Amino acid sequence: MNGFNRRRAALCLLVLTLGLLCAVTAAGTLLAGQAMVTDFTRKNLPPCVPFLFGTDWMGRDMLSRTLTGLSLSIRIGLLTAAVSAGIALLVGACSALLGGWVDGALSWFVDLVMGIPHILLVILISLAFGKGFAGVVAGVALSHWTSLARVVRGEVLQVRAMPYVQVAEKLGLSRWAILRRHLLPHLLPQFLTGLVLLFPHAILHEASVTFLGFGLPPEQPAIGVILSESMGYLTTGKWWLAVFPGLSLVGVVVLFALLADQLRRLLDPASVHE
Amino acid sequence: MKHRLLFTGKKFFRMALLLLGVSLAAFLLMSASPLDPLQTNVGQAALGTMSQEQIARLEEYWGVNEPPLRRYLGWLGDVIRGDLGVSLLYRQPVTQVIGQRLQNSLWLMAAAWVLSGLLGLTLGVLAGARRGRAVDKLIRGWCLLLSSTPAFWLALVLLMIFAVWLKVLPSGLAVPIGVDAASVTLGDRLYHAVLPALTLSMTGMPGIALHTREKMIDVLESDYVLFARARGESNRSILLRHGLRNVALPAITLQFAVISEIFGGSVLVEQVFSYPGLGQAAVTAGLGGDLPLLLGITVVSAAIVFSGNLIADLLYGVVDPKIRRGAARA
Numbered sequence: 001m002n003g004f005n006r007r008r009a010a011l012c013l014l015v016l017t018l019g020l021l022c023a024v025t026a027a028g029t030l031l032a033g034q035a036m037v038t039d040f041t042r043k044n045l046p047p048c049v050p051f052l053f054g055t056d057w058m059g060r061d062m063l064s065r066t067l068t069g070l071s072l073s074i075r076i077g078l079l080t081a082a083v084s085a086g087i088a089l090l091v092g093a094c095s096a097l098l099g100g101w102v103d104g105a106l107s108w109f110v111d112l113v114m115g116i117p118h119i120l121l122v123i124l125i126s127l128a129f130g131k132g133f134a135g136v137v138a139g140v141a142l143s144h145w146t147s148l149a150r151v152v153r154g155e156v157l158q159v160r161a162m163p164y165v166q167v168a169e170k171l172g173l174s175r176w177a178i179l180r181r182h183l184l185p186h187l188l189p190q191f192l193t194g195l196v197l198l199f200p201h202a203i204l205h206e207a208s209v210t211f212l213g214f215g216l217p218p219e220q221p222a223i224g225v226i227l228s229e230s231m232g233y234l235t236t237g238k239w240w241l242a243v244f245p246g247l248s249l250v251g252v253v254v255l256f257a258l259l260a261d262q263l264r265r266l267l268d269p270a271s272v273h274e
Numbered sequence: 275m276k277h278r279l280l281f282t283g284k285k286f287f288r289m290a291l292l293l294l295g296v297s298l299a300a301f302l303l304m305s306a307s308p309l310d311p312l313q314t315n316v317g318q319a320a321l322g323t324m325s326q327e328q329i330a331r332l333e334e335y336w337g338v339n340e341p342p343l344r345r346y347l348g349w350l351g352d353v354i355r356g357d358l359g360v361s362l363l364y365r366q367p368v369t370q371v372i373g374q375r376l377q378n379s380l381w382l383m384a385a386a387w388v389l390s391g392l393l394g395l396t397l398g399v400l401a402g403a404r405r406g407r408a409v410d411k412l413i414r415g416w417c418l419l420l421s422s423t424p425a426f427w428l429a430l431v432l433l434m435i436f437a438v439w440l441k442v443l444p445s446g447l448a449v450p451i452g453v454d455a456a457s458v459t460l461g462d463r464l465y466h467a468v469l470p471a472l473t474l475s476m477t478g479m480p481g482i483a484l485h486t487r488e489k490m491i492d493v494l495e496s497d498y499v500l501f502a503r504a505r506g507e508s509n510r511s512i513l514l515r516h517g518l519r520n521v522a523l524p525a526i527t528l529q530f531a532v533i534s535e536i537f538g539g540s541v542l543v544e545q546v547f548s549y550p551g552l553g554q555a556a557v558t559a560g561l562g563g564d565l566p567l568l569l570g571i572t573v574v575s576a577a578i579v580f581s582g583n584l585i586a587d588l589l590y591g592v593v594d595p596k597i598r599r600g601a602a603r604a
Contacts, residue, residue, distance in 0.1 A: 108295070117579065123560050124568075124572065242434065246427035250422050
């Protein structure tokens with residue numbers, strides 16, 4: 001097993017999960033046209049060889065619908081997680097570096113955002129942006145930054161009190177140099193892991209809000225839309241309409257969670273020698 | 275004692291300020307919405323056939339043309355007098371709608387809250403105590419899977435298995451259909467709450483279990499546990515005397531932090547099971563542009579979350595002797 005330690009295993013897993021996610025996104029984008037094709041000669045087919053996930057009441061292929069929905073979810077997840085993490089970095093760093101009343105006000109604001117139950121906040125923001133794509137993206141992006149902002153604030157405060165930063169200040173290094181040379185390298189691993197950990201939440205909330213009717217419009221094959229449509233056909237025994245799309249969503253979210261786990265293992269200095 | 279009172283008073287003041295902030299934020303978001311409540315509730319076709327006067331009356335009813343600031347101040351003034359306004363969709367006072375819905379939801383959420391706490395704590399302690407073994411791996415995998423599962427899909431799957439396929443549990447609602455309110459028994463209510471409560475408890479459980487596990491591992495690696503082991507204490511006694519006592523504090527934090535998550539889950543779960551609770555009312559109010567009701571629900575749910583945090587803060591002092599003595603000395 002020499003030469004194939006846990007670090008390398010983690011790296012392999014990381015590449016594998018990334019590849020899988022990219023493949024799903026690419027397949028979904030390519031199949032986007034096919035997801036809309038209706039054919040009434042093949043409606044309500046249970047899973048069989050040409051249609052692995054079955055077809056719905058309009059004869060649409062559920063496999064291509066699911067893949068299109070997943071690729072949409074992944075893209076929205078990436079976008080919202082990136083924006084959210086950016087806000088978290090800004091708020092956390094401002095809070096820790098400026099201190100005083102700015103810190104107090106920002107901490108109060110974080111408490112406020114955390115006090116509204118998450119789904120309710122996403123719904124409110126989505127309404128403010130008029131629902132649809134803009135609504136769901138804004139809703140998820142503007143509501144997920146709070147816990148990461150707290151982490152960033154704590155980290156910055158901790159690093160600033162470290163002896164080597166104090167020495168650097170005494171040596172007359174400019175604030176900017178300290179920020180770039182001492183703070184950023186320390187923050188980056190934490191921040192990246194936090195960013196990747198945001199993906200699963202972002203994807204799940206996007207699907208949930210769309211499911212409730214505050215997100216993507218019903219003509220778009222998003223996972224939330226597919227599942228909310230399937231609700232009407234459950235009691236007639238068309239289980240495949242809900243089971244497979246949901247399972248694939250769970251699969252994608254698990255992949256993202258694994259990705260975050262491997263990334264943390266690679267970036268965390270404490271596990272370098274494993 | 276004086277310090278405790280001062281501490282509690284300060285917390286209460288902060289909570290009131292936060293609630294004010296929540297109501298303002300929610301109000302601003304709702305009034306910024308470009309969605310026209312007339313279009314959503316009356317419809318384009320019906321609006322086209324109406325006279326100008328009718329439309330004007332409808333606009334006044336939905337409060338479309340009132341300036342937001344005056345509307346908010348008016349609302350705030352009423353709230354201080356204990357009046358949350360009148361729901362535009364249900365045509366009943368908001369307090370009445372929320373009270374009714376909360377009654378249904380509260381039992382559901384309380385059951386899920388207790389269940390997820392007990393399950394999470396047990397599984398977390400078990401996994402932490404058997405770190406690296408098969409049990410630990412199983413519990414961790416299970417938690418990862420559950421936390422990656424959207425609550426509404428879990429609800430759909432359970433509904434399919436137990437209501438459609440096995441036909442042992444009802445497929446929705448809080449009471450049986452076609453039975454008048456007086457003859458609904460407690461058994462009926464429980465029978466209808468089993469599936470939603472079970473689904474809901476699954477949304478809060480993984481977080482509690484995983485955090486408890488981490489904490490348990492920390493405790494078991496500490497010097498005092500090593501010393502206890504050297505003294506010859508049995509594993510059982512180490513777990514009960516040292517493990518559980520030290521895990522109690524973070525467990526309280528987690529248990530009260532999960533309230534917000536369970537409330538969020540209830541919005542989704544109630545929608546799937548058509549359970550007439552607060553969460554379902556929130557969705558109806560949001561889709562129909564019912565500003566007073568949605569505002570009321572947001573404020574009430576935020577008040578529940580903040581009270582949870584406050585209770586957790588106060589409980590620390592009771593549970594942790596360090597905080598208790600620290601406060602007495604200060």
